[in-house]
Amino acid sequence: MAKTPEPKRTISLKPCDGDVIEVSPMIAKQMQTIQSFIEDDSFIATTTIIPLPNVTAFQLSKIIDYLNYHSNSKAVADNVKESTKKFDEEFLKELEHDKLKELLHAANYLNVKEVLDFLCQAVADLIQDKSVKFVRKFFGVVNDYSVEEEEDIRRTHAWAFEGVEED
Amino acid sequence: MEEADDFRNWKELLPDLQGEIFTYLSLQERLTTVPCVCKSWASTLAGPYCWQEIDIEEWCNQNEPDKIDRMLVMLIKRSSGSLRKLTVSCVQTEKTFTFIAENAGSLQTLRVSRCNMTDSIVEDLTQKLSMLSFLDVSYCNKIGAPALETIGKNCTMLEVFCRNMHPIETSGKPFDDDEAIVISSTMPNLKHLGIAYNLVKTEGVVRILSNCPKLELLDLRGCWGVNIENISLEKDFPNVKVLGPHVIDYYEKNGWDDFSESSGYLGWDFMVDEYYDDDDESDISDDIWDDEEGLEEIQFTFYQGIGNAEMFWRPSP
Numbered sequence: 001m002a003k004t005p006e007p008k009r010t011i012s013l014k015p016c017d018g019d020v021i022e023v024s025p026m027i028a029k030q031m032q033t034i035q036s037f038i039e040d041d042s043f044i045a046t047t048t049i050i051p052l053p054n055v056t057a058f059q060l061s062k063i064i065d066y067l068n069y070h071s072n073s074k075a076v077a078d079n080v081k082e083s084t085k086k087f088d089e090e091f092l093k094e095l096e097h098d099k100l101k102e103l104l105h106a107a108n109y110l111n112v113k114e115v116l117d118f119l120c121q122a123v124a125d126l127i128q129d130k131s132v133k134f135v136r137k138f139f140g141v142v143n144d145y146s147v148e149e150e151e152d153i154r155r156t157h158a159w160a161f162e163g164v165e166e167d
Numbered sequence: 168m169e170e171a172d173d174f175r176n177w178k179e180l181l182p183d184l185q186g187e188i189f190t191y192l193s194l195q196e197r198l199t200t201v202p203c204v205c206k207s208w209a210s211t212l213a214g215p216y217c218w219q220e221i222d223i224e225e226w227c228n229q230n231e232p233d234k235i236d237r238m239l240v241m242l243i244k245r246s247s248g249s250l251r252k253l254t255v256s257c258v259q260t261e262k263t264f265t266f267i268a269e270n271a272g273s274l275q276t277l278r279v280s281r282c283n284m285t286d287s288i289v290e291d292l293t294q295k296l297s298m299l300s301f302l303d304v305s306y307c308n309k310i311g312a313p314a315l316e317t318i319g320k321n322c323t324m325l326e327v328f329c330r331n332m333h334p335i336e337t338s339g340k341p342f343d344d345d346e347a348i349v350i351s352s353t354m355p356n357l358k359h360l361g362i363a364y365n366l367v368k369t370e371g372v373v374r375i376l377s378n379c380p381k382l383e384l385l386d387l388r389g390c391w392g393v394n395i396e397n398i399s400l401e402k403d404f405p406n407v408k409v410l411g412p413h414v415i416d417y418y419e420k421n422g423w424d425d426f427s428e429s430s431g432y433l434g435w436d437f438m439v440d441e442y443y444d445d446d447d448e449s450d451i452s453d454d455i456w457d458d459e460e461g462l463e464e465i466q467f468t469f470y471q472g473i474g475n476a477e478m479f480w481r482p483s484p
Contacts, residue, residue: 101180108184120184124191132203141205150203157198160226160238 011038012049018057020049027067032111052110058099059106063115066091070114092122186216194226218246222254224278232259239263243270252276259283268295278303278329289314293321303329305361308336312345319353326356326381331363334389340366342392347371351378358382363411364389369397376404387411 010022011034028034037043037050052060069087095103100119107115127135136143145153189201189212197217202209211217221242227235235258243250243266250271258264258279267274274296284292284307293299299322304310319325330346347367350360351374358381365387372393376382382404387393388411400409 104184105181108181116187120188121191123188127188127200128192128196130200132200135200135204139204141208143204144206145203153202153209154199156202160198160230160234161195 009046013060014049014051015055015057015060016053021057021060021064023064026071027064030067030112030114031063032113033109054109055106056102059103062091062095062103063107063110063112066115066118067112088118182211183216186211186214189217190220194223213245215245215247215249218242219249220252221246221250222252224254224256224280227256227258232257236260236263240266243267246271248273250274254278256281257283261285261288264288264292268292272296272298274299276301280305280307280329282307283309284314285309286311286314286317290317290321293318297321298324300324301327303327305329305331306333306336308332312349315346315349316353319349324356325354327359328354328357329361330365331361331386332365334364337364337366342366342368344368344371344374347375351375355379356381359384359386361386362390363387366390366392368392369394373398376407382407385409388414 010024011028012020012022013028013034014020025038028038034050037048042048070084092100100122104116104119104123107119126138130138135141143150185208189197192201197212201212223235223238223242226238230238235255239255239258240263243253248270250273253267253271253274253276255278259282264282264284268291272295275298277296277299278301280303282304284304286309289304289310290313294317302318302322302325304314304318315330318328328350330350343366346362346365348371350357350362351371354360355378357379360375360379360382363386367387367390369392372385372387372390372395375385376398383406385407387395387409390412393412395409395412398404400407
């Protein structure tokens with residue numbers, strides 16, 4: 001049954017501010033932007049280095065960490081939910097707020113759906129159940145409505161949630 | 168909030184991403200908080216991008232029919248013809264279904280459970296919604312085999328069809344294969360079919376299995392007219408996973424240990440979700456799940472919104 005192991009094949013990614021990072025094809029496949037490089041005829045896995053001018057080494061390694069963890073955790077059946085939740089929480093904790101936004105942009109540039117979905121959810125969680133005032137302050141948004149305009153907008157959809165119990 | 172300063176440059180967030188983030192918020196948040204923040208948030212939100220997928224089932228369960236109609240019309244207008252996925256329940260009026268039919272021709276996934284639809288409404292609706300690949304008409308008690316036939320004939324791309332019934336509706340009624348025959352003869356492309364608590368008999372199930380060669384999952388839980396032992400599943404239909412008819416089979420077979428954590432019908436919903444989660448990750452790792460939108464969120468849920476459903480848990484009639 002002895003089979004010659006397949007030659008080690010990794011994809012070389014070069015972030016804008018650091019050394020080349022090698023990723024497995026399985027991880028690279030989840031980055032749509034990288035995938036389109038790989039599918040290009042001129043791509044040679046052993047020598048081609050894919051430059052990523054919009055992504056820092058920190059962002060790239062965070063994204064790879066996330067993908068690695070989540071693709072491995074699928075294989076292990078026990079307590080997946082618990083440990084995944086813990087990993088996700090830790091993952092976000094390590095991100096200062098500014099870095100969260102930048103990482104969102106990096107994930108968007110690399111077009112890696114799993115990370116993008118996760119980060120969008122994380123930002124949405126910051127907004128959910130907060131007051132308008134809080135959201136403005138939190139995101140540094142300046143209120144450009146007049147008092148009357150704001151009141152109008154507030155009233156527009158109020159009918160839909162009247163009489164519904166607050167959670 | 169100390170961190171407020173760090174967020175100052177969130178304004179630079181790409182509008183696409185902003186819109187994407189809004190889609191993760193609850194309906195209430197999207198309609199009350201977000202548009203009040205500033206004009207640019209309001210305009211991002213008003214665009215169709217945020218409303219390509221509309222799921223207001225939970226909201227529908229808490230609101231009166233006239234409010235549901237008003238909300239649906241408003242949201243569907245916002246989607247500007249780009250609506251892909253719509254999940255509602257308890258829609259009562261014919262003119263709202265007409266509105267959906269006229270304005271949501273791009274729908275691929277439609278879930279209209281517990282709605283007051285008649286066979287003729289279904290016919291009108293599905294004539295306009297021929298793109299559907301996922302349709303859920305569970306607990307719509309007024310429709311029958313004729314409606315299912317028009318669905319099958321009009322929606323030729325249908326891959327997932329849910330026609331689960333509530334045990335109260337079907338208990339005591341005579342078994343018959345009318346709906347099963349229509350399904351088997353008009354929906355040949357089905358991959359997933361949910362007909363829990365349907366009055367189908369063994370022959371009807373065999374017809375479905377024989378005529379829907381792409382079938383991967385058949386949910387027969389609570390279909391007491393089916394004698395599953397009389398069908399040689401492994402031999403004749405090795406590609407199909409069958410759930411039921413005995414409700415208890417599922418968690419016994421799969422060794423569900425944590426069941427005691429959750430109680431009643433909610434626990435059951437959770438289990439079903441788990442089942443599909445597992446599915447996604449193990450057996451069906453092929454690209455079919457990536458390629459075909461809509462299939463990834465399949466759930467067959469039971470007894471939603473019915474508080475005392477536990478009493479129907481008994482595995483035998």
